[in-house]
Amino acid sequence: MISLHNEDILEVEIKDFLIPSERVAHVQVSNNLEHALLVLTKTGYTAIPVLDPQYKLHGLLSTPAILDSILGLQRIEFEQLENKKVHEVMNSSIPRLKITDRLKKGLDLLIDHPFICVENEEGIFEGILTRRTLLKKFNQAIHQQKKQ
Numbered sequence: 265m266i267s268l269h270n271e272d273i274l275e276v277e278i279k280d281f282l283i284p285s286e287r288v289a290h291v292q293v294s295n296n297l298e299h300a301l302l303v304l305t306k307t308g309y310t311a312i313p314v315l316d317p318q319y320k321l322h323g324l325l326s327t328p329a330i331l332d333s334i335l336g337l338q339r340i341e342f343e344q345l346e347n348k349k350v351h352e353v354m355n356s357s358i359p360r361l362k363i364t365d366r367l368k369k370g371l372d373l374l375i376d377h378p379f380i381c382v383e384n385e386e387g388i389f390e391g392i393l394t395r396r397t398l399l400k401k402f403n404q405a406i407h408q409q410k411k412q
């Protein structure tokens with residue numbers, strides 16, 4: 265068993281490992297793609313959550329999806345950016361975690377995704393669990409175990 269502070273790390277609730285919603289860059293469903301590309305470029309992230317004004321989680325938006333949506337036959341049609349909306353381009357079939365889920369479920373999902381969105385029972389966005397945070401915690405737990 266890998267334990268952190270004497271607790272099986274896989275059984276710890278993910279709420280202790282979240283990057284909380286107020287620190288997560290996001291876009292709104294009704295934003296246009298020009299604004300969304302600006303946010304993605306400025307933050308340096310390739311994908312960020314899409315929320316509505318009530319903070320309900322709707323999906324993820326990535327830079328490749330935006331560029332693909334304005335790809336013409338001969339060129340990238342940047343002038344289309346201001347006419348298209350985030351909800352037309354976002355990926356809404358994304359894996360999700362509940363705030364009460366255990367880390368072992370997060371571990372399964374993070375194999376295929378760099379981060380997973382976390383929501384509460386009402387679908388309100390609570391934050392993200394990243395592969396980086398999880399690896400850091402496992403690393404910490406393994407080193408702690410070695411010392412004992």
Ligand code: AMP
Pocket residue numbers: 283287288289290309310311312313378379392394395396397
């Ligand atoms: P990291 O593990 O820190 O490299 O983050 C992996 C991915 O999670 C990034 O490429 C982003 O897509 C997303 N991410 C991490 N931190 C944030 C944040 N504060 N706001 C929005 N997205 C984030």
